[in-house]
Amino acid sequence: MSTTTLFAGGVAAGLLAGTASCAAAQGGLLMGLVDRHHGRDPAMVGWFLAGRLASYTAVGALLGLLGSAVSLPPQARAVLLVAAGVTVIVFAVRLMRRGHCAATPETEPPSKYKAPLLGAATILVPCGVTLGVEMIAVSSGSPVTGAAAMAGFVVGSAPAFALLGYVLRRVSRTRLARFAGVVAIGAGLWTIGAGVSLGGWSPAAAPPVSGPGAQTVTVWATRDGYRPAMVTARAGVPVEVVFKLMDRGCTGTVAIGGRDVALPATVRLPPQRPGSLRYVCGMGMYTGFINFS
Structure with a gap:
């Protein structure tokens, strides 16, 4: 499969399927960034997306070159999902505590490395569609085509993150902040639950059994x-x-x-x-x- 085809497929996956799941799982990192730096929100979101693009492209190249040897096992992804959920909840609580009050300007300029590093860290917080794109990168057998698939996915899902950053800038300064915080806490709890389920740490009861066994x-x-x-x-x-x-x-x-x-x-x-x-x-x-x- 050609590099152009894989890139286009990644863009389509990001636009059609990756928007909701990745914004929910990884949006907590962006929420914390936007919540702190009101004066430079557009620039911060841009650097966040640049870091995300760089990390996904690099990992796609590694997956294409080395295959499944560099992919995270389910238990490791489960830990990252739980950590992502906790991160979302922490930032949501901060947002609710501020409520509709005006934000206090920061006394020190933000680090120029924080936004791209947080964007790059999203590769460690898997969302459902990301796993499918990673599998495509693994099966491509080429660092170039693997990088193209992952980069296309980031490009396709970028509008959702840009819109999320814009909404967060507006909501955090209005009376809707508390409502947004409640929604974010719900998303964080959902992410934690998904991590607990993936890790097999919940005592889930098996449903009733019926019918004969089979090989x-x-x-x-x-x-x-x-x-x-x-x-x-x-x-x-x-x-x-x-x-x-x-x-x-x-x-x-x-x-x-x-x-x-x-x-x-x-x-x-x-x-x-x-x-x-x-x-x-x-x-x-x-x-x-x-x-x-």
Whole structure:
């Protein structure tokens, strides 16, 4: 696949799919930046986006060159999601405490490195569509095409971040600040929940089990989750889980057995003890279970 095609595909992914998920997961970093530097908001947002473009392009090149060896495992991404959620909540609380009062001007000029560094740090806070673009960069086998795919994704999602920065500048100076803070806290809690789910740290109860076991089971990945959400298989024998992809989205990457799998794919599991095996989408939003009996 040509570099131009991958770049265009990345732009389309950023515009159509990456806008909402990435703005929610990574917007906390931008919120903290805009909230502190009112006088230079446009410049700060521009440098933030420049840092984001640089880091994504560099990581895309690394993925294309080295493949999956440089990708983060699900547990590491889960920690980053929780950290991102906490960051969003901290900045939201600051925004609510200020309320509609005018901001106090900063006595010291902002560091010229802070905005691009925060933008570059967004690569460590994964959003659902980012994982799919990273998989494309890995499969490209070329640092140039991998960088093009990731750079295109940043370009496509840039308008959403620019609009977010503009809205934050206006809202933070009005009586809507408290409402915006509540919404941001909700987004932060959602991000933390996704990280907890991806890391497997929540005591999620398995749904009721019915139907006979099988050595081959089929799961459909849809935009709204995995269907069926619970499948059964026989314990003590190898099992093949056939993941079929119906819609593109977060469920297009599944974390199972401590590794990421890009769908469609067939996952071969060794003999399992009686019990439930939990798997989750790459963003920790949707969960499924395989019950061994």
